[in-house]
Amino acid sequence: MPAHPGEHGPAADSSNSSRILQMDPSHLEEVLAIEAVSSLEPWSHSMFLQEMTQASSRCFIIRGAGEPAVAVEGFICFRAVADESELLNLAVHPEHRRKGVGKTLMQFYIDFCRRKNIRKLYLEVNNSNQAALSLYRSFSYKAAGTRPKFYQHRFDALQMMKEI
Numbered sequence: 001m002p003a004h005p006g007e008h009g010p011a012a013d014s015s016n017s018s019r020i021l022q023m024d025p026s027h028l029e030e031v032l033a034i035e036a037v038s039s040l041e042p043w044s045h046s047m048f049l050q051e052m053t054q055a056s057s058r059c060f061i062i063r064g065a066g067e068p069a070v071a072v073e074g075f076i077c078f079r080a081v082a083d084e085s086e087l088l089n090l091a092v093h094p095e096h097r098r099k100g101v102g103k104t105l106m107q108f109y110i111d112f113c114r115r116k117n118i119r120k121l122y123l124e125v126n127n128s129n130q131a132a133l134s135l136y137r138s139f140s141y142k143a144a145g146t147r148p149k150f151y152q153h154r155f156d157a158l159q160m161m162k163e164i
């Protein structure tokens, strides 16, 4: 039973909406494999489970196009409280990067927030992560602050914000 039934509404492009599903425990093996090769500080199984069941959090996966069920290509997790949201995690399988999957997930996220009247979107990103920085800038996120040596006591975090 999904934690937030009936809520995984459509992405902007209907050809993509059917590929995006609320994350459930059956996805975690694939999600954890993507996470392991995507993050300096990977989330554990229990961290994903916690976010999947938390009332204020949402996690979605995106599958490859095709039938029957095709592999998980990426995922996104975020929190939403009142009119604010924080992007918590986003990753695309290395084999599927640079094909628009991250962009599709971000567009889905922004559309979700619009439908919920969420107006302020926040995130933190490793300031040396050029791929993510470029993705977020392409969605008009702006720098809003820094946390020096936030990741592994080495890399600065850039705080970014977008108003919709």
Ligand SMILES: CC(C)(COP(=O)(O)OP(=O)(O)OC[C@H]1O[C@@H](n2cnc3c(N)ncnc32)[C@H](O)[C@@H]1OP(=O)(O)O)[C@@H](O)C(=O)NCCC(=O)NCCS
Pocket (backbone or CB within 6 Å): 038, 039, 089, 090, 091, 092, 093, 096, 097, 098, 099, 100, 101, 102, 103, 104, 124, 125, 126, 129, 130, 131, 132, 134, 135, 136, 138
């Ligand atoms: C960041 C990430 C999610 C992007 O996913 P993706 O599916 O490859 O991204 P897309 O193909 O949708 O690209 C969308 C835009 O992002 C930017 N981008 C993506 N990869 C890039 C790269 N390697 N270098 C520079 N810009 C990049 C570009 O602006 C791109 O638009 P363009 O293709 O028109 O130039 C992916 O690289 C990833 O999973 N990285 C590891 C996890 C991570 O860093 N997550 C973010 C944590 S804050």
